[in-house]
Amino acid sequence: MINFTNIKHGNDLLNYLLTRQDYTTLEELKTQLGLSRRGTFYVLKRVNEELNDSKLDIIMNLAGVGYFIPEETKKELLNRYSETQPVTEQFTKHQRCQLIAWDLINHKSLSLSDLTNRFQISKHTAISDLKSVRERLESHGLDIIQQPKGKHISGSEISQRNWVLEALNDRDSILYSQIDINxxxxxxxxxxxxxxxxxxxxxxxxxxxxxxxxxxxxxxxxxxxxxxxxxDSPLRTTNxxxxxxxxxxxxxxxxxxxxxxxxxxxxxxxxxxQFYRVNRADGLIQTIFPISREIIDRFNTVSGANVSPEKLELTLSTHLLSTFYRSKFMIPYHHPNLEQITEGFRELFSFTKYAIRPFEKFINGHLSDDEIALIALYFGGELRAIESRRGKHVDVLVVCSSGIGTSYILQQQLIQHYPNIDFSQPLSVFQYKNQDLSNIKLIISTIELNVPVHIPIVRVSPLPNKKDWETIEKAFINGHLTDNHFNEASVNSLLDIISNYARIENFDGLTDALRGYLNQRAKLPLKKTPTTGPTSLQKLLPSSHITYADDELDNWKNVVQQALKPLLTEHLIEQRYVDRIIRLTVVNGPYMVLGNGIMLAHGTPNDGVNDLGMSLLLLQHPVTIENKDHADKRTIQIVIGLAPLDQTSHLSALSQLMQKIQDDHWVKQIKAASSVAEISNLLS
Structure with missing residues (x-):
């Protein structure tokens, strides 16, 4: 028997594998340890981290065969850790805070000495941990109180359960090691x-x-x-x-x-x-379907994108079903990458925030930024898919359990870290099993894949930690998946220089090392010099593209023509683009009206766009859009003309404009303007 780790079930795992002469399946490990699939993965991951820290080869998983401990590791464990004293497990601050909150919720009283002894930390660190725990619990309506026998938790039973549920939503949560599995x-x-x-x-x-x-x-x-x-409630009726x-x-x-x-x-x-498939005949989902379509239409209207409702409607509705219940029962969702999405994908977040208003009207409330960020990833994924369907080559497959949800978070992070590597859309296991793998160089998965393939597979969390990113980077280097920031000539030139002054013992190893180094250098952010130049909105919407009309125009068609005139004059669009916008409004009604008297007049790049452009018309006398085929009438006073050249180049400027449009005070100011100069100042 060896005693290598203090991780719960960790030594049981190692001792079982040490007794095996062959490979062990995941099902056998689950049965032996008495853990769930997720609990088993958690123990495997933590033990491998400690093995790696001890400079030992980790527990390996041969795809399609099973788990085993390499022979060298077996020898080291038996030689160095047989009948030794228990070792103290090292926890991160986040793990310590989760365990403290867990103990409090499970009715343990805690003192500073309890924490210093359990985690082998100083009194100062224990005080800092308690402060962090208190701050995190406050967001759930919970508090830590001091009683004669120690510190206890204060707050409703429902809030305590919600905290546990949220913590368990993290696949790598340390709480999985604390639940006694039967x-x-x-x-x-x-x-x-x-x-x-x-x-x-x-x-x-x-x-x-x-x-x-x-x-x-x-x-x-x-x-x-x-x-x-x-x-116990005596009521037995519920909606x-x-x-x-x-x-x-x-x-x-x-x-x-x-x-x-x-x-x-x-x-x-x-x-x-979260669901991955819903009953389409259910009354609630039937109500959500048209709302989803309206959300997609609003997203397309405000972003100038061309997301297909047919492709996204079912996936979005499936997600909104659980969103509906979370909002109805006030169960908070906290997005782990909220700041990254609101900052790194600001345009996407801004457009989504505008698009989801029909759903907010349906639930008679507002979604949190965390929920909006999660929905934004669906649109981001579909925009990426549009690019992929144009024949874009894919080098790396991204695979998850269902192809939705947190897998989009992983995919977006991969794109942000490696913008020039071609990743697939998140694939479910079913899609993966039916995928053509002939040109795929690497597979990144959030789950265990038991389908044997010759392609390297990297398994990481949907929210990769530092070690996950190191694993991904190593896989990219080994697979020669560079970010296309340098060419092979750079490597060859360096090899020539080195060979002139030194003997190269391992030519292939040095080549791979140089590739990895140059790739890493290429991804370092460039230092940005401060700029006082115009914003992307000011560049796309200069004063020459702004019109103030104090004359009364006789109908809305003339208003659209007048609004887009600056783009026509500069040959950014053709007349057929204007005609197309008017035709779309006649056929479909005033769907381009965003509300508050503002219309975003636009078509698609193929409708007659020569180059990217934007214009704005302010009417002193508002005009009503109406026609005999549509009962819906909308009055407009501001018309924004948009000529998109593709799916993305206009997003930054339009996002800046959208942030202003959603500010009622700003809209009142611009409607009260009486000159192009005033409008231009407000835009800047």
Whole structure:
């Protein structure tokens, strides 16, 4: 027996693998350790991190065969860690904070000495950790209070459960090592959830299903204590999906819990989890479908993109179903990359925030920026897909459990880190199994892939940490997947220079090292010199493109013609582009009117656009758009003419303009302007 780690189940894993003379499947490891699939992956990952830190080869997984410990590692473990004293596990600050909150929620009283002894940290570090935990709990309506026997948690039972659920949504959360897994109960829970899926026709993504399994396992143990149960409600009527509630009542009854409030709670949790397939005949999803289409139309209108409603409608509706329940039951979603998306993908976020208003009207509330950021990734993925469908070559496949959700977060981060490497759209396992792999150089997956292929596979978290990025970078270097920032001539030139002054012992190794170094240097950000020049909006919308009309124009068609006149004069567009906009408005009604008297007049690049351009017309006398075929009438006072050259080149300027348009005070100011100079000043 060896004692290498203090990670829960870690030594059990190593000792089991040490006794095996052949490969071990994941199912065998799950059974041996008594853990869920996710819990087993967690232990494997943490043990491999410690092996790597100890300069030992990690536990390997031979695709399609199983797990094994390399022979050299076996020898080292048996020689150095047999019958040794337990080692202290090293936790990151984030992990320590999660464990502190977990202990408090599970009714442990804590003192500073408890924390310093458990984590082997100083008193000052323990105080800092407690401060961080208090700040994180505050966002859930929870607090830490001091009592005679130590520190305890204060706050509602629902809030404490919501914190646990949110923490478990992180696939790499350390909490998975804290849940005592009973394999037979876990299988029973999973079986019952699958029954619910068949009843409702709504199927959960693999990640959501795994999270539900572990959360419900913890939840059932928690409510065994009567003080943890919610007060039983005498009401038996609810407007929540009745099938989920009925399922919850029976499920809890089978577990000797007879409390309608708890059944109602579990029904809420079930419905807020992410689906990958929904029952299209369900009344609620039928209501959401047209809302999704309207959202996509608004996104296209404001962004000038050409996202196909047919391609995105079902995926977006599937996502919005769980979003609806999260908003209805006030279960917060916290996006782990919110700042990255709002800053790095500002235009995408801005357009999405405008586009989702029909859904906000439906739920009679506002979505948080975290929820908007998640929806924005769907549009970002579809814009990327449009480029891919134009015949763009793909070198790297991105694979996840369902092809939706957090996989888009991973894909967008990969694109941001490696903008010149061609990544696929996120693929589900089914899509991956049916994919042509002939020209693929690397596969990056958020899940275990048991389909044997000759292509290297890198498995990372949807939110890669530092080690994940190092693994990805190493895979790119080994696969000669550079970011196209340098050419092979640079490598050859350096090799020639080195060979003139030194003997090269390992030519291939040095070549790969130079490629990796040059690729890394190429990705270093260039130092930007401060600029006081015009913004992209000012460049695209100079004063020569702004018109103020104090004369009364007789109809809206003339208004559109007048608004786009500066673009016609400079030959940025042709007359047929103006005619196309007028025709689209006659046929489809005033769908280009954004609201608040503002119209975004635009067509597609193929309708007669010669070059990128934007114009603006302010009317002193508003005009109404109306025609006999459409009952909808809209009054307009500001017309923005947009001539997009492609899907993206106009986004920065349009995003800046959209931020202004959504400011009611700014709109009032520009409507009160009486000259081109005033309008231009307001735009700058």
């Amino acid at each position: 394999p037979s109960r876990l299988i029973a829970i999973n079986t019952e959830i699958h029954k619910l899926e068949k009843i409702t026709g709504n199927y959960f993504s693999d990640d959501a299903l795994s999270t539900l399994d572990d959360f419900i396992l913890w939840f059932l143990e928690r409510i065994k204590r009567p003080e943890n149960q919610l007060p 929540v999906d009745s099938m989920s509630i009925n399922w919850s009542i029976k499920f809890l009854s089978d577990n000797n819990i007879h409390n309608f409030s708890e059944s109602y709670f579990l029904g809420r949790i079930i419905n807020t989890s």
